Amino acid sequence: VTAPEAGGKLAVNMLNFAGLLRRTGLPVGPADVLAALAAMERVSLASRVQVHTALRTTLIHRREHQDLFDQAFRLFWRDPEAGRAAAALALFEAGKQKPPQRAPPGSRRLAEAMARPSDPKPRAERRDEIDAAMTVSDRERLQSMDFEAMSAAEIAAAKAEIRRLALPLDHRRTRRRRPDPAGPHIDLRATLRASLRQGGEILDVATSRRLTRPPPLVVLCDISGSMGRYAQILLHFLHAVANDRDRVHTFLFGTRLTNVTRPLRHRDAEVAFQLVSHIVPDWSGGTRIGEALGEFNRRWSRRVLGQGAVVLLVTDGLDRDGASGLAAAMERLHKSCSRLVWLNPLLRWDGFAPKSQGIRAMLPHVDAFRPVHNLASLRALVQSLSRPASPREMDRWRMAS
Amino acid sequence: MLPATVADTAALLAAGGYVADLALATTVHLALAMRRPLFLEGEPGTGKTEIAKVLASGLNRRLVRLQCYDGLDLSAAAYEWDHARQLIAIRIAEAAGTADRLALASDIYGREFLQARPLLSAIDPDLPPAVLLIDELDRADEPFEAFLLEVLADFQLSIPEYGTVHAVTAPVVVITSNRTREVHDAIRRRCLYHWVDYPDARRERQILARKAPGVPARLTAEIVAFVQLLRSEDLFKLPGVAETIDWAAALMHLDRHELDPAAVDDTLGVLLKYQDDIARVKGAEAARLVGEARAAAAA
Numbered sequence: 001v002t003a004p005e006a007g008g009k010l011a012v013n014m015l016n017f018a019g020l021l022r023r024t025g026l027p028v029g030p031a032d033v034l035a036a037l038a039a040m041e042r043v044s045l046a047s048r049v050q051v052h053t054a055l056r057t058t059l060i061h062r063r064e065h066q067d068l069f070d071q072a073f074r075l076f077w078r079d080p081e082a083g084r085a086a087a088a089l090a091l092f093e094a095g096k097q098k099p100p101q102r103a104p105p106g107s108r109r110l111a112e113a114m115a116r117p118s119d120p121k122p123r124a125e126r127r128d129e130i131d132a133a134m135t136v137s138d139r140e141r142l143q144s145m146d147f148e149a150m151s152a153a154e155i156a157a158a159k160a161e162i163r164r165l166a167l168p169l170d171h172r173r174t175r176r177r178r179p180d181p182a183g184p185h186i187d188l189r190a191t192l193r194a195s196l197r198q199g200g201e202i203l204d205v206a207t208s209r210r211l212t213r214p215p216p217l218v219v220l221c222d223i224s225g226s227m228g229r230y231a232q233i234l235l236h237f238l239h240a241v242a243n244d245r246d247r248v249h250t251f252l253f254g255t256r257l258t259n260v261t262r263p264l265r266h267r268d269a270e271v272a273f274q275l276v277s278h279i280v281p282d283w284s285g286g287t288r289i290g291e292a293l294g295e296f297n298r299r300w301s302r303r304v305l306g307q308g309a310v311v312l313l314v315t316d317g318l319d320r321d322g323a324s325g326l327a328a329a330m331e332r333l334h335k336s337c338s339r340l341v342w343l344n345p346l347l348r349w350d351g352f353a354p355k356s357q358g359i360r361a362m363l364p365h366v367d368a369f370r371p372v373h374n375l376a377s378l379r380a381l382v383q384s385l386s387r388p389a390s391p392r393e394m395d396r397w398r399m400a401s
Numbered sequence: 402m403l404p405a406t407v408a409d410t411a412a413l414l415a416a417g418g419y420v421a422d423l424a425l426a427t428t429v430h431l432a433l434a435m436r437r438p439l440f441l442e443g444e445p446g447t448g449k450t451e452i453a454k455v456l457a458s459g460l461n462r463r464l465v466r467l468q469c470y471d472g473l474d475l476s477a478a479a480y481e482w483d484h485a486r487q488l489i490a491i492r493i494a495e496a497a498g499t500a501d502r503l504a505l506a507s508d509i510y511g512r513e514f515l516q517a518r519p520l521l522s523a524i525d526p527d528l529p530p531a532v533l534l535i536d537e538l539d540r541a542d543e544p545f546e547a548f549l550l551e552v553l554a555d556f557q558l559s560i561p562e563y564g565t566v567h568a569v570t571a572p573v574v575v576i577t578s579n580r581t582r583e584v585h586d587a588i589r590r591r592c593l594y595h596w597v598d599y600p601d602a603r604r605e606r607q608i609l610a611r612k613a614p615g616v617p618a619r620l621t622a623e624i625v626a627f628v629q630l631l632r633s634e635d636l637f638k639l640p641g642v643a644e645t646i647d648w649a650a651a652l653m654h655l656d657r658h659e660l661d662p663a664a665v666d667d668t669l670g671v672l673l674k675y676q677d678d679i680a681r682v683k684g685a686e687a688a689r690l691v692g693e694a695r696a697a698a699a700a
Contacts, residue, residue, distance in 0.1 A: 031590070035435070042434045043407055043427055050407055053427040061589035063442060063596045175472025176544065188484040193562070196506045200491040246543075298637060306581040307471055307542070332637065332677065 011037060017076050021059060024068055032059050051077070162240040165382045171212040172308050183209030215308040215338065216247035220296060222315035223280065224254040224287035230345050231283070234314060235276065237381055239269050249304040253292035254282040255320075259300070289319045289358060290326035293333055301336045308338040312385075313366070316344055319358035326358055330365035342366040343385060369397050403433045403460070417455030419448070420600075420607045428595040429456070438553050438574035440589060443597030445579050446641020448608075453534035453575040460573065466534045467519035469541035475548065479520040479558060487514050510562040520549075524556050524568035531572045538588070539578040546585050553591045600642060602629050608642055613649040622698035623660045624649050630690050630697075631672065634682070640672040647671050660695060662688040 014037055021028045039054040052073055060069050177185060190206035219238060223231055242248045242264045249261045263275035277283065305311070311333065319326060334340050342362065363369065372384045404410040407423070410430035414421045421429070429452065432439035441449040457464035467478055475481075487509045494505055517525060523533035538546070552558055556568040576592060578584050600608060605625045609616065616624070628645045640648075648671045657664045665687045673679045682690070 027586075029590070035437070035593075038435055039431050042431055047407075047423070049423045050427045053424040054431055056424075057428045057431060057593040057595055061440075061586065061592075061594045066596060174542065176474060176542075189482055192482070192484060192487055192509070195491070196509075200495060200505055298635070303580050303582065306539070328677070 010040060014040075017055075017072075018059070020072055020076055021069065024072060026060060026065050026068060026072075028059050035059075161379050161382045162237070162244050165241070165386055172215045174211045174213055176211045177208040178211050180207060180209035183207040185209065214245055214247075215310050216249070216304065216306070217241065217245065217312060218249045218251070218304050218309050218337070219312045219314065220251050220253065220293070222254070222287060222289070223252045223283055224318075224320075225284045226287070226316050226318050227314075227345070228284045233381065234345075235273060236269070239264055239272050243267060247307075249300075251296060251300070252276070252280050253287075253289070253296075254285045255288050255292075256282055257292045257295045257299075286320040287315070287318060289315060289317070289362075290324055290329050293329035294325055297329060297332045297336065301333065305337045310339045310341065311337040312341050312343060314343045314345070317342075317359040317362055318356060319361075323357040323361045327361040327365070330362050334365040334367075339367045340365065341368045341370060341385070343370045343372065343381070345372045345381075363398055367394075369394060404430065406430070413459040414452070414455055417459045418611050419451060419455040420604055420611060421452075422600070422604060425452075425595060425597070428593055432575075432593045433573060435593070436571045438576055438592040440576045440578070440584075440592035440594050441597050442578045442580055442584075442594070444599065444639065444641055446643035447597045447599060448642055449575075449577040449597050450534065450536055453532055453536075453577075456573055456575065457532040457534075460530075460532065462530050462532045462573065463528070464534060465519050465523040465531045465572070466536060468536050469538050469545070471540060471542055473541045473545050477518060478545065479518050479548075479552075480560060481516045481518065482510075482562070483514045483516050490514070512563075515560070515563060520552055521558055521566060523572045523574075524552070524558060524566060526567065526569040530570035533572045533574045535574065535576045537579055538576050538584055539580060539582045543585065546588050550587060550591070553588070599632055599639070602626065605629070605642065605645060609645060609649055612646045613653070616649050616653055617658055619698065620652065620658055620660070621649070623694050624652070626697040627660060627665070627690055627694035628672065630693055631682070634686075636673065636678045636681070637675045638673070638678060644672050660691050662691050665691055 014033055018028045018033045018036075035058040036055050039058050040051070043050040043054045045051060052070075055073065056066070056069055060066060177183075177187070179187065179190065185208045187206040187208045190208075191202060191204075194204060194206060195202045219241070221234055221238060223234075227234075238250050238260075242250055242261070249259070250264050252258050252260055258280045260276045260280065263279060264272050266272040266275060313333075344359075370384050370387070372380060404413050407427050407430045410433065411421060411423070411426035414426060414429065429439065431437070439452075441452065443449055453466075454464060456462075490509050491505065494508070515521075519533070522528065523531045535549070538549075553574060556571045557565055559565045576588070599605075602625050605628070606621055609621050609625060613621075624645065628640055628648070632639045648668060651668045651671045652660075652664065655664065655668070666683050669679050669683055669687065673682060
């Protein structure tokens, strides 16, 4: 075997493989490909496990990407004629009519399967397509959702509102300090450096103050049928919050729980909403709050509730499952976060007694309960969340339930 | 000397008592050969930290461990100036009448006033080569990650008053994370990534044979079968390998030579660390799992 030739072929295959991964949405950069090539020189190419591991460890950096990578690896490197498959794939991509060689069987299916999720921007018509593709079960009403895009002025207004948002316990002291002439701590390092400018004479003592920063925020938002009329306003709120602060995690739930943190972080609200409505399977269906929260507790709570996170739970508390498992899930959630705030957009102020099963199961486990009479605007939402809690408010609500 | 092949790396890990599958051995080998940090993510108790320890003893290097926590800063992670000694040095210089400012500045920022913390110690050219273990990086906050980038990319550390310290021999870097927070992409990109999963039954039996010698083969098989079944249950916190090893030791201590529901109920706290999970498994469920585990072990 002539080494340069083999190396050249490997490099071409590697580029094709990296291209395939990129089209499936995995973020593979040129540096990763170089690392992968370097890694291939150091493993036995005869060992499938070694090659697989060498590529995986250099090309992907997250566990979430592992399954997709493994699939792509199997498809791409299974075929000794992978080069031809890749060539056919490239042609398919380019939209040409006739491949110069007959592609091996299956390559077109592979190309289609791999090309589908690569569309960078879902367009409006794709939502219908997803709808049609979804198997509709009798228990879950699956609907796609249309959201009006915000105008530039509306976005500016929304951002201004969000800046007024002050969640309870919004300032968490960190262990980091910043220089502050009136600060309470002496900064010896800065003092010494300043003193050297005076020939070693300490004329002024540098001081510092502890930094505070908002804690991570985790929003669990109900998007079931009864909450449907607020979905638009809630999504605007979530989008503005996700783009205004760092460390915001957003989950939507109806009958199932969906993590929409990444799509929602897209700066363009319109694109963000399309991405979100595209991945959430159960708009305006029923609610299984207990089950959704249970799933959150098992799969996500340890990953996103660290560092004193505040949880904002947005739901009307109307549970289709008769609140089964809800109290236990709420208790576990409450114990896992530093503060649990419940925003209920359906509650009436006058003469309302929170008697529903779901509400009674949830109320004992929240730190703050924020009912909104009529959630008509982002402003009402922000005002309700930022309002200081009166001392015995929680007790009154618990008594009433 | 670094191992030359994947097989050598696997042998090195095995000699240190670490039972690695081929994928992990390949990743470790690549990290050593390519001088890239190794980023290990996985559930608690799957043996991530142990890899660094085994590598240190196997490569005959000193282990430098940095345990991360929220608010970890430069003075705890990298270096700190000994301010008290610096102040005394200034006073002495004054008393001796040498008030040359420039000389004084270079004097009190000399190496002897610099106290090394783990990161500086790991790349200190005057010390023997090191294995640097950055444990539970997810517990540190984001500003610390940003600072780590320089150390991980070039194995060097810039100290404004002193200069840049370069490693003579690049340290072997192992970073672990339990995923209580997502570590930033910039860190991931500089590392070789490996997700450390729970081992399958065969490998877990091997691990148990290494880590808990003296447990009869039959009991080992039953313990592993039980724990593997437990991991498919709907629990808040699944037991890791560390818990399996502890549990085997606990059962041996109680002179049990086979699993029975009563012994399992009594020692469940070794495996499961949340009351909800224990309440869920204890009693009938445990008895059912014991039955299945014994059948699986006998097969």
